[in-house]
Amino acid sequence: MRILLIKPSYSNVYRWGPQTDIITPPLGLEYIAAYIKDIADVRIIDNRLETINLKVIEKAIEQYQPDYVGISWNFSSQIDIARRIAKIAKSYGCRTVVGGWHPTLVPSETLEFPSIDIVVRGEGEITFRELIQNNSPVGILGLSYKQDGKQIHNPDRELMNLKHVRPPARHFRSVLAKKTYNFFGIPVDCIETSRGCPYFCNFCSIHHFFRKKYRQHAIRDIIKELHSSEIRNRAGLIYVIDDNFVVDHKFVIDLCNAIIQSRINKYFMTQVRVDMVVNHPEVFKKMADAGFIYLFLGLESFSDGTLEKLNKQIKFKQIKSALKILHDLGFFVHGNIILGANLEDTRQDLESTIEIAKNLDVDLLTYSLLTPFPGTELWEQVLSEDLLLTRDWHQFTWSDPVIKYPYLSSDELSYFLGKSYKETMSFHRPWQGIRRLVQTRGLKYNMLRIAPIDIFKMYYQMLKNLRKILSNK
């Protein structure tokens, strides 16, 4: 049996964000590959690589003649590209399977596309393995499929015990892929230490996907992965992709101690919450010691009322304290703000958000527009109040307006998105973050982990990217 796994390219989501320069390895597909490589011949193609266009994909399908083509569809806005790939695969007689966040959130709608045969809902490892083993979707938990023109939705599969998970099959990467995966110019690899998040922000689909559960991998497995040759020999920076890395302090401290004891001298970056920084600075000190340098924080809003509506469970005062704590520890802080986070927002509210952002000590600021996804409280609210402007998934990019606001037009939202970047981005911010990192952590700490030239490469990439964004305005 031959299986071709495809990571589709991005949509125009990156039009606004500085993430244009981030291409991370397709970890989800590498987990899937790990679960079928002993029972099938597997290949992974990454359509995000510059030379891998649809023609190349078609050629690969024509030559390889896969029995199954599996497409990873995480961002809803990838609808077009995911469907086009499925159509090509179907025209060569392959069975088409889609997995990832979007098809899991709307499986019935996804199956309405004639070229999509099967949807793998939620975690795909065991579900996909059983599908390949049986060569039939009948009776396999977690699958939705079509039979005689009717949709069949098998019951959900139980979530996996992450203590017994096979490591992602990173060795399927092509030479080109290995060269391309980078974070602002620094060779990057991804690792997962947990799945899920115990919080309930009203816009986040995490609880729907992971059914309100939070699970961790075994620390010894994480360390083994970090020691693997694929990571050891290439990556300067490890992106811990967990939705919320600091949930269980003991776990984080034990993991950091294990990283230090194993002398894994790498840079790390991840996502964390503001309140954890304020309430447990000692955990962040330990993370700094282990090599964590770059933290992504969902700041979302500067209004306590709005933060409460989002059910974010943080206060503006905590945002300021968290920034101070992290900067004192030498972290580079990337914060994201949701414009129009409150459905009652006015022009004045957005103006004052931008004013506050201007003076906030964040090294990289990104902005999104509030976007509802199926399975979230926000989605229910927007539907029940008849505020959804479109169900066209292309537009669910977090930078296109899809909600009707009583006091703001879509044009105004787009205008403020542009304005926020224009008025708060400066070359000074990332430079200040990098300088702080070097000063606070010291030369030895940094030189153990990276060649100084790479730090400047990273800064240069960020500058190039910021310039690109600003010239688009």
Ligand code: B12
């Ligand atoms: C890391 C991350 C990023 C990184 C890198 C993304 C990447 N590698 O492509 C960065 C920072 C760049 C990023 C950016 C954005 N992200 Co993001 N990101 C994530 C995050 C936290 C982890 C992704 C990951 O690697 N997961 C780990 C792997 C193991 O899981 P996986 O890929 O999902 O695969 C598993 C299953 O989904 C399934 N599966 C997946 N594909 C397939 C295929 C087959 C054939 C099968 C059988 C199974 C299967 O099986 C896999 C193994 O269990 C996810 C949330 C999450 N926990 O997954 C959000 C998430 C994917 N991002 C999201 C969003 C909204 C964004 C942004 C739009 C945010 C913004 N405001 O700008 C941007 C847009 C990016 C773009 N290019 O278009 C949303 C997507 C929502 C949606 N429906 O569109 C998510 C789900 C977060 C959320 N809860 O809202 N992101």
Ligand code: SF4
């Ligand atoms: S803390 Fe982050 S991952 Fe957790 S529910 Fe809120 S937005 Fe989602």
